[in-house]
Amino acid sequence: xxxxxxxxxxxxxxxxxxxxxxxxxxxxxxxxxxxxxxxxxxxxxxxxxxxxxxxxxxxxxxxxxxxxxxxxxxxxxxxxxxxxxxxxxxxxxxxxxxxxxxxxxxxxxxxxxxxxxxxxxxxxxxxxxxxxxxxxxxxxxxxxxxxxxxxxxxxxxxxxxxxxxxxxxxxxxxxxxxxxxxxxxxxxxxxxxxxxxxxxxxxxxxxxxxxxxxxxxxxxxxxxx
Amino acid sequence: xxxxxxxxxxxxxxxxxxxxxxxxxxxxxxxxxxxxxxxxxxxxxxxxxxxxxxxxxxxxxxxxxxxxxxxxxxxxxxxxxxxxxxxxxxxxxxxxxxxxxxxxxxxxxxxxxxxxxxxxxxxxxxxxxxxxxxxxxxxxxxxxxxxxxxxxxxxxxxxxxxxxxxxxxxxxxxxxxxxxxxxxxxxxxxxxxxxxxxxxxxxxxxxxxxxxxxxxxxxxxxxxxxxxxxxxxxxxxxxxxxxxxxxxxxxxxxxxxxxxxxxxxxxxxxxxxxxxxxxxxxxxxxxxxxxxxxxxxxxxxxxxxxxxxxxxxxxxxxxxxxxxxxxxxxxxxxxxxxxxxxxxxxxxxxxxxxxxxxxxxxxxxxxxxxxxxxxxxxxxxxxxxxxxx
Numbered sequence: 198x199x200x201x202x203x204x205x206x207x208x209x210x211x212x213x214x215x216x217x218x219x220x221x222x223x224x225x226x227x228x229x230x231x232x233x234x235x236x237x238x239x240x241x242x243x244x245x246x247x248x249x250x251x252x253x254x255x256x257x258x259x260x261x262x263x264x265x266x267x268x269x270x271x272x273x274x275x276x277x278x279x280x281x282x283x284x285x286x287x288x289x290x291x292x293x294x295x296x297x298x299x300x301x302x303x304x305x306x307x308x309x310x311x312x313x314x315x316x317x318x319x320x321x322x323x324x325x326x327x328x329x330x331x332x333x334x335x336x337x338x339x340x341x342x343x344x345x346x347x348x349x350x351x352x353x354x355x356x357x358x359x360x361x362x363x364x365x366x367x368x369x370x371x372x373x374x375x376x377x378x379x380x381x382x383x384x385x386x387x388x389x390x391x392x393x394x395x396x397x398x399x400x401x402x403x404x405x406x407x408x409x410x411x412x413x414x415x416x417x418x419x420x421x422x
Numbered sequence: 423x424x425x426x427x428x429x430x431x432x433x434x435x436x437x438x439x440x441x442x443x444x445x446x447x448x449x450x451x452x453x454x455x456x457x458x459x460x461x462x463x464x465x466x467x468x469x470x471x472x473x474x475x476x477x478x479x480x481x482x483x484x485x486x487x488x489x490x491x492x493x494x495x496x497x498x499x500x501x502x503x504x505x506x507x508x509x510x511x512x513x514x515x516x517x518x519x520x521x522x523x524x525x526x527x528x529x530x531x532x533x534x535x536x537x538x539x540x541x542x543x544x545x546x547x548x549x550x551x552x553x554x555x556x557x558x559x560x561x562x563x564x565x566x567x568x569x570x571x572x573x574x575x576x577x578x579x580x581x582x583x584x585x586x587x588x589x590x591x592x593x594x595x596x597x598x599x600x601x602x603x604x605x606x607x608x609x610x611x612x613x614x615x616x617x618x619x620x621x622x623x624x625x626x627x628x629x630x631x632x633x634x635x636x637x638x639x640x641x642x643x644x645x646x647x648x649x650x651x652x653x654x655x656x657x658x659x660x661x662x663x664x665x666x667x668x669x670x671x672x673x674x675x676x677x678x679x680x681x682x683x684x685x686x687x688x689x690x691x692x693x694x695x696x697x698x699x700x701x702x703x704x705x706x707x708x709x710x711x712x713x714x715x716x717x718x719x720x721x722x723x724x725x726x727x728x729x730x731x732x733x734x735x736x737x738x739x740x741x742x743x744x745x746x747x748x749x750x751x752x753x754x755x756x757x758x759x760x761x762x763x764x765x766x767x768x769x770x771x772x773x774x775x776x777x778x779x780x781x782x783x784x785x786x787x788x789x790x791x792x793x794x795x796x797x798x799x800x801x802x803x804x805x806x807x808x809x810x811x
């Protein structure tokens with residue numbers, strides 16, 4: 198089946214919240230409302246004609262007006278695949294510091310989604326509600342912030358050690374001369390393309406914590422020791 | 423360690439000892455990198471396991487959002503550093519899909535050649551280190567001898583021994599000549615003889631079979647649910663290979679090759695021995711693919727002329743997104759690049775095969791002995807550079 202046949206089959210089964218197939222991108226995708234995501238995933242997995250037995254990838258993408266959670270599904274039996282998107286609109290004034298979009302988890306439907314969802318939470322701060330093991334996966338548990346968000350500010354120190362951020366933009370308008378000029382006007386010890394932040398990556402280790410409560414992650418692993 | 427399936431020890435017949443929390447890694451040779459596995463032990467038996475990753479996190483996806491499309495190719499080398507060619511290929515195909523272009527035909531055949539050579543080199547590491555994990559040191563030296571030849575061959579065309587940056591959007595960096603292809607053919611003939619040697623020294627070794635058969639059994643259902651791909655999935659009896667089923671390069675459509683699957687020869691389907699044996703047989707398929715590719719390689723250009731001009735200014739694909747899957751030695755690597763018309767992607771996601779294959783480890787370990795746990799980790803053949811990115 199191709200994508201449009203899969204979507205019409207989902208509609209026939211009475212699934213709500215299924216949008217139209219968008220064929221503008223190289224890979225066609227369908228937008229599903231967050232409320233009906235779990236029902237749609239269950240249908241895609243268990244329906245004989247769809248038989249999407251593999252959750253290939255879960256990705257969160259930050260755009261200007263929204264954060265999209267993208268699910269790539271595929272079927273080995275029928276050689277077809279489907280891209281499903283859930284779009285979380287950005288609220289007025291929603292930034293890295295105050296906005297965490299929430300999407301229901303599919304980790305109990307596809308076990309593969311478990312680690313992928315943890316990674317997307319870790320790097321982009323998307324909350325997957327009712328996830329069985331919702332912790333950071335790549336960064337330390339006490340890390341503050343979600344680095345793949347566009348307005349993430351690099352920490353100025355880590356564990357009390359100041360970070361000498363020498364982030365040189367690899368491509369700049371104007372070529373190498375522009376980079377050199379930018380480097381020359383930079384005061385010593387100051388990062389090049391990022392304002393120095395007052396935050397520390399690890400407040401537990403003596404750094405300064407930001408005012409939001411994001412840093413106070415419940416670290417169940419440490420308490421178990 | 424709540425929320426984990428616990429293996430319950432039979433307190434009436436088993437000897438009961440006090441439970442112990444054990445850290446395997448992050449600095450442990452059997453974890454193949456910096457992987458930490460938190461184990462709950464009842465004597466010699468693992469009752470619960472939890473893997474802890476992220477020690478090698480290098481922000482590859484964040485970097486991808488800050489460099490241009492072409493500048494990102496060398497970063498993909500460093501994800502799965504044992505199969506750099508394959509990673510380059512996956513990224514190049516993603517960018518080509520985003521730009522809606524196709525590489526010239528000759529370059530596609532060159533890509534197949536180098537990618538299959540790299541696949542042999544990668545499986546040789548899996549074979550050699552698996553022997554070391556289980557206490558057999560000799561196969562490692564045999565494996566590295568042949569891997570050295572492959573590295574020398576690839577160095578001749580790319581200039582680098584491990585991190586090639588050879589396959590690029592639009593084609594490959596350099597053309598290859600007939601003398602080089604003769605050397606590759608000579609290597610293939612030599613390798614097929616060595617392959618029999620490996621089987622004599624390790625595959626059919628009685629101790630090796632005892633250590634791996636019936637250990638770490640991964641059922642087909644579990645492998646699919648956890649998103650396992652590549653040899654790990656095929657060893658569980660799923661005959662699926664992207665090269666055969668969704669040929670992403672033209673030559674794969676024309677080349678005849680077999681897809682080895684696990685058969686449970688010495689124990690149960692999907693055990694450690696099956697995973698090992700699938701990799702071993704894949705190496706033979708690789709030499710067969712290389713021979714056919716050399717016989718059929720057409721004349722032409724190795725890089726699209728239009729692309730060469732585009733290299734002088736950064737690529738700016740139309741707004742859109744592309745998801746491209748490739749069959750890597752460790753499974754399906756996929757890149758998901760989202761463009762909004764700028765010089766760099768706004769999202770650059772790598773779906774790493776080792777990441778998904780490793781996620782099943784927590785389920786495979788409970789119930790096995792500690793020494794067998796090492797056999798299970800080795801049989802998954804993970805590269806931590808790719809798990810953590």
